[in-house]
Amino acid sequence: MYGEIITIGTELISGRTLDLNAWYAAGRLTASGLRVTRMTAVGDDRERVTDALSRALGESLFVIVTGGLGSTEDDMTTAIVADALKRPLCLDRRMFDLIKSHAEARGMEMTAALEKMAWMPGGAQVLKPEGNACGFRMVEGAVRLYFLPGVPDQMRYLMDECVLPDLLQRFQTLPVLRQRILKLYGVSEPVIAETFKSLEAKSPDVQFGFYPRFPENHITISLRGPDEPSVSRELDQAESAVQGLLGEYVFSAGSDTMEEVVGRGLIKAGLKLASAESCTGGMIGQMLTNVPGSSDYFEGGVISYSNAAKVGFLGVRRRTLARHGAVSRETALEMAEGVRGRMHVDIGLSVTGIAGPAGGSAEKPVGTVYFGLAHEGASFAERYRFWGTRKQIRKNAAMMALDWVRRFLHGDPFLSGV
CATH class of the missing domain: 3.40.980.10 (MoaB/Mog-like domain)
Structure with a gap:
């Protein structure tokens, strides 16, 4: 074998x-x-x-x-x-x-x-x-x-x-083969590798696979056994062990994409979303509208690439841009609040950053991205640093923005300030 x-x-x-x-x-x-x-x-x-x-x-x-x-x-x-x-x-x-x-x-x-x-x-x-x-x-x-x-x-x-x-x-193998796939975002490959070491010791018969699918990471859990009940029980235990160690990063157990998961969450919560994008240039809107029926929860988006667009379409204050810059926590907050108010939706989501390869500084290097989320008058924003090419930074930023919505809908303590 x-x-x-x-x-x-x-x-x-x-x-x-x-x-x-x-x-x-x-x-x-x-x-x-x-x-x-x-x-x-x-x-x-x-x-x-x-x-x-x-x-x-x-x-x-x-x-x-x-x-x-x-x-x-x-x-x-x-x-x-x-x-x-x-x-x-x-x-x-x-x-x-x-x-x-x-x-x-x-x-x-x-x-x-x-x-x-x-x-x-x-x-x-x-x-x-x-x-x-x-x-x-x-x-x-x-x-x-x-x-x-x-x-x-x-x-x-x-x-x-x-x-x-x-x-x-x-080559003779046991008759029943089952496999499960967990999709993760926001966790590094070394962390997954270390997690596997403890999992393999606890479940020696289960095969754990790890497949990077930028910007996601996929874990497969496979097992062959003599019958369906025993295989399912052991896979349940293995999946629970993975969820216990990496659950906050697991966005899908199966074939669902991040945008499909977010869409179902918005429908379940009865909420509508609008986006304000700068460095991602519409990628968030594109991901959301890849899903049929997304008009039920996605009202639309604004690509506010220039400062003038941020002021004119979203109501970002010129004073904010002058004091803090377009790539800042303050601007991200006003972008999220602006798109929420002007689109008349429940959640405003924003992203502004430096995708490179030029434009960075010592204070704000290439890959610096701010995200904002506004809901019922409360707002929250945070800074991240991504690495890679311009394409990779933009893709990671769009994915992270949707992951923020997913975490918010699940009541993640990370977004408890909203």
């Missing part, structure tokens, strides 16, 4: 491309009750690939290799595998005919580079002869090997359609 993943591509080890294939394969294998003991990324180098493959053959029951199956000069995986396993390269007629038909349908000539993809090590079997993705499997001794393309969509298709069913048919 244990194996490893090898991803091939110079772009992976140079940092130009994220290794999403290894991430996806590991998550799918773990969720299926199979164990991943190692993940290795190597460049397009014959010696390195051969070494990684040889080591995997000596230590694993299955090996999944992605990348290097295309038609370009640096796609060498098939030739390297044939050489390492001392097998001849053989033309797979079905694959050749398939590639040729695709080429002809697109008005392309059947070149030697395209034909290269139809040559496979002796004994290899095409994973999906009738499909559009190139991949094959082999058996070397007691080890099953699967070779998948590096293109993420093609890799995921073959992983789900061919590799997982084949592995689960050959």
Whole structure:
């Protein structure tokens, strides 16, 4: 039940491309009750690939290799595998005919580079002869090997359609598999990693997974067991343990987005919201209106990017801007109060900050963002510092603004001043 993943591509080890294939394969294998003991990324180098493959053959029951199956000069995986396993390269007629038909349908000539993809090590079997993705499997001794393309969509298709069913048919696992997903915002990756250490000690049979999805973090809780009741009970306990340690950051248990959670909360409370945005430039409004029916609780928003817009549309006082600046607690408060009053809503939400890359100072560096929330005459504002690119800072600011609304609706003590 244990194996490893090898991803091939110079772009992976140079940092130009994220290794999403290894991430996806590991998550799918773990969720299926199979164990991943190692993940290795190597460049397009014959010696390195051969070494990684040889080591995997000596230590694993299955090996999944992605990348290097295309038609370009640096796609060498098939030739390297044939050489390492001392097998001849053989033309797979079905694959050749398939590639040729695709080429002809697109008005392309059947070149030697395209034909290269139809040559496979002796004994290899095409994973999906009738499909559009190139991949094959082999058996070397007691080890099953699967070779998948590096293109993420093609890799995921073959992983789900061919590799997982084949592995689960050959390696016995417990019959009942269940998985739960918790979405978190506002907690760092090191804190989650430390939390996992204590959770794994208490629930050794439960598989905890951690997947950053900027600006969110997702936790998966997976378990295989003999029957539904026992699996559900243990998952309930594991989820309760996570909630007990990280509950304030958990905004969804399932597939719901932050904007969907906030929308349901506003409907339940019978409240309407309006936004006043500066550095986010309308991202908060866009997120809220991604949800069908959001007009039931979102009245609208003002993008008050300039000082003149803050004064003219929201009623921010010129004296406030002169004394404290556009990026300040005082301005955020007046923006929230202004949009609440002028839109005639229950909650006014504001954000103003410095997204960069220029415009920062020693007192207010790039990434400084102020948030404001006004409700029934009371107001609250706070300063945050975000890191990253301009795009990341703006995305984090929009997400934090909605998280403020979520926390307010749940009576979070953090917003007890409102």
